[in-house]
């Protein structure tokens with residue numbers, strides 16, 4: 301048992317949540333970003349979140365959120381963590397953490413070695429960091445693009461907060477990605493879908509089994 305913790309992100313239905321939980325996911329992610337094919341209404345997220353058992357963290361993914369959006373989501377949905385996936389500054393991360401009393405995971409996009417320095421800005425501010433692929437300039441979405449970065453960039457890197465590897469992970473490549481980077485937590489969205497926003501229960505099982 302490798303005990304790598306898996307986050308399945310972008311769940312949009314009760315069936316998808318059940319598939320993720322039954323397969324052994326330790327985190328389930330809900331995307332609150334209207335441009336995304338994985339966007340979920342707070343009402344539906346609230347409903348499906350109630351079926352998530354203790355021990356599985358319910359994560360709300362937001363992009364440069366204002367307080368009104370966060371007020372609404374946190375009031376309606378029983379959450380365990382906020383994932384900030386935009387250009388939130390360390391100051392804004394600290395503000396959100398203090399205002400909502402929830403752990404915050406800050407996503408940072410990586411394309412080359414220079415981007416790694418940005419991660420350090422959030423250590424000591426965020427509770428966790430999500431090391432993701434940097435989206436292409438023309439991308440509609442700041443994440444969830446199914447693109448990987450060069451995992452060798454992370455070799456020999458250590459952070460004093462828990463971190464998660466993301467970006468283009470699939471059932472086929474996740475074991476190698478974890479081995480090369482030393483990641484103990486991994487996050488996936490597109491790699492376990494049959495179409496954008498449609499989680500495939502078999503791919504979810506295969507992904508988690510690949511790092512079990």
Ligand SMILES: O=C(O)c1ccccc1NCC(=O)[C@H](O)[C@H](O)COP(=O)(O)O
Nearest residue numbers: 309336443444445446467468488489490
């Ligand atoms: O998934 C989305 O649609 C999305 C929209 C806006 C910001 C982030 C988004 N997704 C991020 C993730 O699902 C993951 O945290 C991560 O980026 C992995 O995505 P993928 O490469 O698709 O596995």
